[in-house]
Amino acid sequence: MRPADSISPTEGLPDPRTPPTKFRPDIEGLRAVAVLAVVLFHAHVPGLDGGFVGVDVFFVISGYLITGLLWREAHSTGTVRLRSFYGARARRLLPASALVGIVTAIAAAVLLPALKARSAMGDGIASALYVSNYRFVLQGVDYSSPLAAPSPFLHYWSLGVEEQFYLTWAPIILGTAWLIRVVGRRSRTEATSSRRPYLVVLALIAAASFALCLVASYWAPFVGFFSLPTRAWQLAIGGVVALTATQWHRLPPRIAAVVGLAGLALILLACNQLNESTVYPGTAALLPTLGAALVIGAGCATPTRGCGRMLALAPMLAIGRISYSWYLWHWPVLIFAPLLVGHPLGLAGRLAAVLLSAVLAVLTLRFVENPLRFAAPIRNSAWRSLGLGAASTAVAVASCVALLVVVPAPVGRGTPATPLTLTATPVPAGSGVDAYNAAVQEVFAQAQAAVAASADLRAVPSNLQPPLADAAAELNKVYANGCLLSAWQIQQPDCASGDTGSSTTVTVVGDSNAAMWQPAFREVVDQRHWRLQMFNKAGCPLLELPTLSAQLKREYTECERWRGEVAAKLKAEPPRLIVLTMWRQYGRDGYKTGFSAYDPAWLDSLTRMVRQLRGTGAEVLVLGPAPDPQSVVPVCLSGHLDDAVACAPPKSAAVNQSGIAAETAATEAGGGHYADVTGLFCTRDRCPVIVGNTLVFLDMTHLTVEYSRQLAPAIGALVDRALAHS
Template sequence: MRAVAVLAVVLFHAAVPGLRGGYVGVDVFFVISGFLITRLLWREADATGTVRLRNFYAARARRLLPAATLVGAVIMIASVALLPPLRAREVVIDGIASALYVSNYTFLLQGVDYFGAEQSQSPFLHYWSLGVEEQFYFVWAPLILCTVWVIRRVRRRNRNEAASSRRPYVLALSLVAVASFALSMVVTHLMPPAAFFALPTRAWQLALGGLVALTAGQWGRLPSLAAAVTGSTGLGMIVLACALLSQSTPYPGTAAILPTMGAVFVIGAGCAAPTAGCGRLLGTRPLRAVGRISYSWYLWHWPVLVLVPVIVGHDLGLAARLVAAVFSAGLAVATFRFVENPLRFSPKIRESAWRSLGLGAGVTAVAGCVGAALLVGMPTPVGRGSPAQPLAFTLAPVPVGESADAHDNAVRQAFSLVNDAVAASAHLEAVPSNLQPALAETTAERQAMRLDGCLLAPFETGQPECVTGDPTSTMTVALVGDSFAAMWNPAFEQIAVEQHWRLQTLTRSLCPLMHVRITNPYLRREDTNCEQWRSQIFDKLRTERPRLIVLSMSRGYDATTGVTPYDPAWLDALTRVVAQLRSTGAQVLVLGPIPDPRTHVPICLSDHLDDATACAPSRSSAVNEPGVAAEAAATELGGGHYVDLTDLFCTDHHCPVIVGNTLVYVDQGHLTPQHSRALAPVIGQLVARALAQN
């Protein structure tokens, strides 16, 4: 069964066609662990009337920690050697969390999507399941021990000295299974990543394995034919799950029933007829050999698949991915032979629980120290180029009452000044030593984009009152949209302070104001809360009646969200939302897209400190100019004003990622707050022009 589980996961990660649901191999592992650990604990509790926690944890430490530490240390060292410095730092932090077996929760807090693009995934991503397993061990043994204690109290009170019974343990595990499954159903609907990574929503799978262990006698009474059919059906359910489920399936939820019950049926049938039906296949020498190295293979396969493309400099084809998977199996054989078995079966270590626990503590400390040493010793990526001047300029305001031509001329002048600065930086090679923000500060800058809670996360509802500038002013400007509206907040906030406006920021991630149906890639379902938020925003705008509504949104939505920017549905929705906003009596200004850098810019620059042009896209690849023109027409049809921002970021051929000493992008698409503020004078001219028009 271990062989089935690890093969499913490895082939899924190798993107073998037809196995889109191979990630269910982890569910099979959970059932196996629940079965084995519960059987071990029950036998001890039944024989001795207690559970010796020290011995239990000592055995787990010998079995799991040395191999996990070795692989973890290698991943961290290899990542520092191969990955861009900023990315390597993130990976080392993941490694430390993995060494402490809390990576499942750190990934959850980071908003990691297990099914995201491979190139952006941590080499430690697969350690999430080890975190669940270790947390399970810490909970399960005390649970069995508490059940023993309850049984003793009840018998002492009733003066019942009858032989021990499995029923209390079955009841305890049944309660855990029911509660955990109910929680899993609810959380899978509300927030699938939390349900995927967390122990409380996975415990039912471990509990079902434990229930098989406690009811092995009943399973053993199955006739041979019935056991063969049950086991074969179970194996078929696992294979079916591998073929039918996919990355878009809300998981675990009800979908996890298929592979979980499949594993239950296979193990239960094996209690009755281990060599009948699928037992004969699972008992063959090749599968048993794979099962023996399954733990080490699981540890090695993912980092190999993630890091080998970095070494060769390009993505791997199917054949190369399979070769990498086989290579990782070779590493697993070596780890099994020279690390797992020698330490697991060493008489000197096995004979002493304290030595085993010391081994576990020691290797965990080694992993933590390796990570800490790498973090301390890793050089901070700092530009080595000459200091550059910041993008700074002043523009004379257009007097009130001037003609539209005067405003147009002012806007053209502003664009020209910025474009000159962009052109001067188009061929910048060495990253300036006074880059703002510094590359090492971009993580904090990304956090600042939340605007103290004014940018709602995809799972949040409601809209806080986010007013800046002059709250008492009668001149209200509303900045509305998704995170690509929020990134303009620093510019608008600066203008609001200077012009004594009342600025209201109304933003929610992954939710453009246009009425398009969004499938939230994190929730893996249609985001009904997005539509609810839109209704709230329209109600607020109708009530407050701002003079100007500025609309901005990402054009990076793709098939995972069910939205295609610039297509007819998108353009029609844009026209309708502009008309709807105009009906409030406000002028509407739609900001065109900023160029798509097609890479995580700070990470890229940290690896190309002497050649910033390596991270800068061409204008033709970064800007969809026909799409921008179509949006402009759609906006005008709805009665709004549209601004093509391309010339603020690009020359005729290039779109630099540094202008002067200012970093343009904080990640793979959003502006840094510094660059947003640097463009405030231009934004101010655009706003003045929009307000001057009827």
């Protein structure tokens, strides 16, 4: 998200044939509204849960100003001088962007844990090249996720959209003029004398982009939010207002004043009524987009009446002037301020950080933006302007690359540790339940001893497996075999492994927290020559609960359909054992899914589901939760290489003992078996995140492949005990 750049009458366009434009104080004030919305939203000021719509206002302003600029040049000269256009944009935007980017990268290297800092450098390089929006798309970044630690460069995504807009818009205007000349056999001047063909082109772009936006907002919200093709309609609407300015100018003053006030009201309504759970952009983006278009259009008729009078007040103009630099500074200041003071900021602290970023914005405007923007040697040369922009980008990229060398991949420096090794004693066939209980207790005791030995581990072992730098890639292994379905997939493949011809099948059903146990169960079935089925879907526990997708921000219809398909498969071909497990943090910390783990609806649904699965003739084992590590473990450890205990949460925070007890009762009420696995992870007081030389968690919710596999003997003992009842 970023403010549209101011355009002075002939900036970067010294040709006297280009007609000058008048300064619009109402648009400068509208920039102030937009940046205040975004900044105060990021500061979590109450009543502005939809302040992120400020970016939509900026896009409309950019579309209006840039389209008007290009049209006026095309109309007066018959062409668009791309070199001058791009030079003006480069001189205006890139130096300040590069400065803030370099400072942000240095702060990340100093203040963030090594893994997070290195990731931030990658974001910084993408931001300097103005493709960070697509980097975030490829990473599946959820802009509003309450769980993910945001990048200090996250706000640069909209600069990417804007720069991509500049790169494409001028050729579109130029290409339209060329097409008119070729098709209509007109002269260059005739080809640019009518606005109608350009309006048709903008209307087509807006229609196609809005349609794509609606689809993407529903199916892939991160694509809809971050990409130019799904945002182009907002820029095009601003362009339509620019090309219909003469029609807007004919509005009677009173009607124009009402229209402008109505537009401002739509923007403010969006700021107050929308929130981070809104499907966005989607249709909700119409509120701020049309609101901004109405304010700008009304200002074509009466820029000093209605809301134009309020927007032209001196404080609003002052904020509008620093809006670009303020936008650049506010986000990294809000990210890094808590790290500097050593604790999260309250509302007063966040507002102080916002004010500090405003001071930095004033200084940047005074000493960077304006001197370079208006320096005659640069301003009068398109090549020098382009050179300045290229140099700024090159320095920003080089700085991030250099910092990647300064902040190397984190490696454990501690004494090599002994790998965890568990051994389960086979139980003779025909033994009673007590023998199976004893086998479970024996292997759990081994795990407890290893966990206790690692509870006070300080230095990260030098032979840590997997290495911290490789942990993030491990989740891809879980998805790689196609058995863990993404949010959009419904049809469940067979996903059989082990001895696929065996008459004994174990089926593990649930979300990604069920899929993380696949390495352990694969070891179990391979040793027993059984067949393993994995039925897993991200964010979708096999419980009959009305479910929202935190990722898709809507009713999770794909989850409901998947549940039906899985239930039909299990009924048609019942396995010998069904293992049911899932993440137990649904509904926490703003992670909105329509239900909460351990609440009465959850427990009732668990009992019903166990009873339903038992009705297939299979035994049912409900696997209790792994503890909540309370952090992204590899990132935390990368910042505490000599103090791993700092990343090990206390058991009281990591384990919901009352919830586990309630699930045990609910499972037994449905006729199933419950396995509390806390002993495989925690001592009486603490849950270490390294056991032996093995990293336990690859993020803040999933086990590493290595630790899951090492727990296979314990899982095998639990499986044998559950099947002893059949």
